[in-house]
Amino acid sequence: MELQLGQVLSQMMETMKGMQLQQAQLQQALQSSDKTVGGITLQPYDEQNESFSSYLQRLQNYITLKGVTNATVKVQIFLNCIGPKHYQIIKNITAPEAPEKKSIDVLIKLLQKHRTRTGEVALQHKFCLRQQQEGESIANYVAGLKGIGDQRQLDLVYELPTHGNEEEVYEIQKINHGNNMQNEKFNITLQINGKFHTLELDTGAAVTTCSAEYFKNNFGNLKLTKTSVKLRTYTGEILQPLGTCNVNIKYRDSQGRVFIIDRKVDPVIGREWIRKLNIQFDINSIHKEENDITEKEFKEKLHKLLEQYRELFTEEIGEINNFQATYRLKAGTSPIFLKPRPVPLALRDQVENEIDRLEKEGILEKVAYSQWGTPVVPVIKQNGKVRLCADYRATLNKNIEDDNYPIPRIEEIFLS
Template identity: 25%
Template structure:
C-alpha cells in the first residue's frame, strides 16, 4: 500500500531508521575506541542492519582527511568493498595505536599537578596515563605514590607523607579537603578589604570554613555597623587584635612581615664548590662509585622459568660508542663480563650530548 507521495510507508520508515544523526569523529576530542563504542550503541538503538554498518561508519568518520587515510592504508582495495570488522581494525591501528610501555611509564613518573589543576583533575589525569603502563597488581600503589609525589602544594604532600595505611582514595580525600580549606582561606582574606574600617567575616563563611557559630558563647558586641543601604548589621563577638594595635605596639612591622633571613641572591658556583668539597666522592669524575658490603637478592616465584631475549642490532654509527661505554662499565665494576647466562635482556643505547651513550636495559 502506497501513501500520497507514492512511497511504501514501511520502506520510508526503514530508511529513516537506517540513517541517523551522529556526532562525527574528531581525534582531537575523543579516542577512536570510545567513539566506535558510541557508534555501535547507536546501531543497537536504531536496529541498524549488518549490511548498512560499514557505510554508516564511512559516512560518520568525520573529516575527509580521515577517509583519505583509510583509503591509503587499504590501497589498492577500496573501503566500501571490505567488511565492517576489517575496516575497524585498520582504523584502530591508525587512530589508536598501542603506545610504547616504556614511554607511557616515563610520562607517568614525570607527571606533576599543573598550576590550574585541582587535586581531582590531577588524579584523573594520572589514571589516564597509567592505563598503558602495564602496572598490573602494582597499579593502585603506583597511582598513590605518583599522586603524592606530584602534588604542587608542599603542605598537602607533607600531610600525606605522615599518614599510615594510605591508599589512593584516602590520599585524594585528604588532599581535596585541604585544597578546599586553602581556597576558603583565600576567599575570606579577599573579603576582608584593606580599606574597610573593621575586619568582619560573614556568618556563612565562618560556619563553612571555621566551625559552627554558637551565639551563646560570644559576648555582645558594642560595635554598630550599617550596610551601604543603611540597614543595621548584627555583629557577633569582638575583635581580638585590630589593626589599630599595629600603631600602639612597639614593633618594626616591616621586619616582622618580611623576616630577617630573606635570601635575595644565591651564588650558584660558590654553592656548587661547597657541595663538591663536602661530598668529594660523589663528584669524583674518575669513579662512578659503588655500594660495598651489601648483596642484593631478587626473589622469584618457585618454578619461574628464566627469560632470555636476543640482542637487538644497534645502528652501525653507534656500535663503537656502545663498546666504549660497556668497557667503561666493566672497568668500574658496574657490569661483569660472562660467557653464558640463563637470563638476558636487550640494551637500549641513549645518545648523550657529550657524544657518549647511556646504556639502559629494556
C-alpha cells in the first residue's frame, strides 16, 4: 500500500513539474511574440461549463491573436491550458512517448477519441434526464439540450417553420449509429438514373440528402444547382448544402431532388420523396415470432400461474410444513420476567389492534400466566402503521444455546 501511494505521489509530482516547465517555456515564447495583444490570457479548459469544441475555438482564437506560428509553442500552449486532469489523460495515451513530441492536431484527435469513447453513454443519460428547471425559460432549456447534444456530436433533428420572406430551413438527420437488431434501419431499394440504390427511409428528415462523396461516385455526371435552402440539425447547426440535383426515379416514373452536403452521412430519403412516391408504412401490424405472446395472452398466463400457486402469493403469513422450531436453554437458566415498558398514549390503540390482529392470525397465543416476560417495542413504519417488536436481549437471547454450524463457502456450494 505504501509503495503504491509512493508511486502515485511520484507520478503527480512528475506531472506538475512537466506542466511548470511547459508554462515557463510558454511564457518565454509569448514574450517574444506580437505585443499588440498583450494582456490576453487563455483560461484553462472547464469541462463543467463548456464543450471541448468551444475550448478548441478559444484556443485557436488565442493562438491567432498572439501570432504564434511555431508548432512547438502551439503544443505547449495546448498542454498548459488543458488542465491537470486532461494533461494526465494525454500523457497516459501517448506513453511511453512524451506528449510534447506530438503535433497539436494529433493530440487533439487523441483526446477527442478518448472523450467520445468514455463519455457517450454518460452524456446520453444526461441528455435524457435534462429537465426544465423552475423559472427557466424555454429558450434556456433548449439551449441546455443543444449544449449536451453538441458535446455528444449527435445530429438529431427537429423542424423549423418558415414564415414570409424568412430563409427556407429544412431539418435533416445524420446517421451516426450502427445497424443492429434493436436499431434496425428502414431501407428501400430504388432504381435511380438507371442504377439501383439502397437508401434509408427517415420520416424525421424533411428532404432527401446524400454526402458529397456519394454524389461524386454515383451522380458525378449531373450538374449541381445552387440553392438558398439551408439545413438545420438538432443541435442547431446550420448547414449550407453544396447544391441540389434532380434525378430520375423509375418507381412511379418520378423525379426528385437531392441535397448534397459536405458531411460523411448515409443517403437518406426524406418526407419530400416519401410523399411523392406514396411510400406506405405498415406500422399498425406487428410481426409475431414463434415464441412471442400478445399482452392478452401474457395476462391470461400470469393469472393462471397466480391461481395455481395461490398459497405462495397470498398476503397472509405462511407456515413451514412438517417442522417445529425448538430453543435449548443453557443449563441452570432461571426464567426472567420484565415489566412492560410504557407505551405512548398516541400509539396505545394501534399497539392493541396489532396484538389482536396477530392473535387472530395465530402468530401470537394468549396465555393467563407465564414465567417469562419480554417488553414490547413498537416501531412506526413509513406508512404510519405499527410494527411490534420485542427486546429479547435481556431475557431469552443471552440464555439460549447457539447452534454453531460452519457455513459453506460459495466455491463449495457450486461444486456440490
